[in-house]
Amino acid sequence: MAEQLATIAKRWLYTTNHKDIGVLYIVTSLFFFVAAGLLALTMRSQLSVPDNSVLTAEIFNQFVTVHGLLMIFWVLSPFAFGFANYIIPLQIGARDLAFPRLNAMSYWFYLFSGVMIILSFFFGAAPDLGWTLYSPQTSFEFTPTIGLNLGAGGLILIVVSITMSSVNFLVTMFKMRAPGLKLSRMSLFPWSILVTIFMMLYAFPSFLAAVLLLYVDRAFGTFYFSSIQGGSLLWDNVFWFFGHPEVYIVLFPALGIIADVIPTFARRPLYGTKYVIGALIAAAIISFIVWGHHMFLTGYGVITDKLYTVTTVAVSLPFDVIVIALIETLALAKLRLKAAALFTLGAVALFIIGGITGVYLASVALDYALRGTYFVVAHFHYIMVGGSIMGLIGGLYYWFPKITGRMYNESMAKIHFVFSFIGFNILYFPMFLLLDMPRRIATYTPDTGWGLLNVTATVGGFIFGGAQLLLFYNLYRSLRSGPPSGPNPWNGWTLEWALPSPPPAHDFDTIPTFSDDGTIHFRGSVGLPNGSSQLDGIGEPNGSRAGHGYSALHAEGLSPWPILMGLSAFIFFLGLTIGKPANPQPVSYQPFWPLIVDGVILGLISLVGYSRERFTVHEESRVESWPFTQVPNMKLGIWTFLGAEVIFFGVLIGAYFFVRTSAATWPIPGTVFDIRNGLAMTFVLITSSLTAIMALASARAGNRNGIIVSLTGTLALGAAFLYIKAGEWFALGDERIFNNYPLPATSYFITTGTHGVHVFAGMCMAVYLLANAVKGKYVNGDHATLEHFGLYWHFVDIVWVFLFPLFYLI
């Protein structure tokens, strides 16, 4: 028994299989969904009657904030990416994601980041400012609790998780599609995930930079958000540059699911597929130029207001195309009203209401009246819960038989839909009528007249929340004793339905091939028309379910290092965030060192274990990989990661420009930051780039000694750079620079400090490479790792090339 438990635990803790990780994501996000839902129901109880005292104002604010953060970061996207993990490799004919261990690491970072947020309740107080974390309320002066630091730590961890996940999915979808599966032939769910990833790659680094600035402000007493020159405007811009695309990031996967589910149950292909894909792309692009509509009240001026009104109205147009396509698909269709179809149809209906009410907020005049009221709460819940959660639950009912091999009770699922839909509307529709009730107030007086609508909403909330119990009960019961579903219970058209339910560990015995006429061929089996209902009769199209070859490879694909790396990051950030903030005395921050040291030690052990572990990822040679046919997976991944880094440093530099142009005075170049130091560091770093590239050149020439000498040189120059930098830091610290030049010091320390951390990370990689080079690696054509290191190191050099003039010459 104990041995069996150990085996099960080992499988789930060490797994790198995309399907297991998909299940972990789904289950964990549902756990957070329940947690966030309970917080919401408690808030609704508090607001049900006037002058209520179920919650104090402080606790209410914490509940509001953590509810919002959990739903947006820990429920909506992870729920969708649980499906993406499980389904997309099956849909595109890949055996796994491109980087399985990175995928596992993404999950563990996600889990631990959520734990940090929840832990914040036990460290004084959770974040209590709303999910937008508006400055300057976030400053230490107004929110001295450690809970917000923990929240910031959790957010940093989850952005790291999301970045890893984005790189992984992007490489997988570009480089690992089954032969013949051109991008244009992918179904809507993979397309929606692909577009979402692009948005994530551009939006989340901005958020990471914002949270980093916030954290450093709070912990070390810097002045980005607590100064007048930075302050709320800087936060608003940086946050909403991320924040509005984030709405679509959580929505698009649900739209993709809806666009896959509705055609299946309507027995008609999606109307205007290419237009829908185009609309997704258009909405994604426009979503990055609408953030100003969240800031109408900050006093832009008429022209800017009008511009943002136009872009905000414009972003609604692609969604019109999508909705019309979905409705047109239903026209004259013999719709099978299964639970999955009901939920997706319900999601479309609610999304339409949410979308239309969003257009109201594009109007400056209406926004002035409605901003910060329950109308806005209703609007975005119709989008995020109505459109997204309902769509995702539709996806859960759709793919549950595929994931578990079991059917659920359809009648109970339909009842679940009825109560959810009715409960949802009773909950949120009254909020549209609460036009004058401010959001985030803990209670109200009877004379406001808000009581009836609030109690109605609360009743709706309990109906909606109670209905979800049916979902969990139904799925739990089905998992234990549901009838077998067979491979294709819905007569679905996409590739995952051609596999057994649940699919074998290795997914495919033979990689399928997509033909021009839409048929899918498996080696040794007869091709089936793409869309044929005969798939139902195939059962196991790949032959033996036990599989061979790759199955053994994949079955052994367990790795303890991803969870350990996630754990080490968690411990490290815990130590960093539960320390004692020391505002307004910078540099006297007192972190909880034992945890930090533990985290670093465990992280180093995990890193060494991770890099030494023999973990083979098989790259299929005969795959559809346009447009990156000639680019290896890892190189594409590194370049994509560097793209995210560009945005990250871009925001840091943008913040520097912002405070610099806002500040009345700035020290003359050379008076505070010594040009000679900057010049020396520039020479050192450029020279280190030369040695890094010479290491690669030596590897190509098969010159082992050349590699060792060049890498040693790179390491020594990196150390020299950090030595000069540290000397400058200490000298400036002694000069009380924060007292005399608060903003120049803030921007200097944060930007160059972040860059210094990147240099240090590069040096750690160089040590690893050097150790391998000493053992004789990289001289036999196996120098790809050296090349990848070089890409990173040269990027760090490029960043410094810009930082040097910004801080020393301008």
Added chain:
Amino acid sequence: MALRGHSLGLPIPAVLLDLRLTALNTNYLYLIIFAVLIGETDIEVNLSTILKTLNILSDTNYVTVLLGIAATKAILIAMFYQHLRYEPRSLSTWVILGIVIASILMSLSFVQLTYHSFHVTS
């Protein structure tokens, strides 16, 4: 044809291929790029001193000139040390497109930040 960006598709003689790929030539190229980067840095520092002393450029133009020099250094590093010049066109286009979009977005943000800051404080 070549000038118009077309290729005749003729095979490159083996001798030329050898010439192009020899380690010696590659190392030589890396050293040249290194020298150019160091030289540019030197110019950057001296030019900043001269321009500040003469005071002939507005602040905006001064920043543009210095960041322009930094950008050329970044391009050289990306093209030759990160080998973007020799990568398949899909990858180089991917990177350039990404940077262009990022730059546009960052510029938009900056324009808005500056304008907004000016508007609010004025």
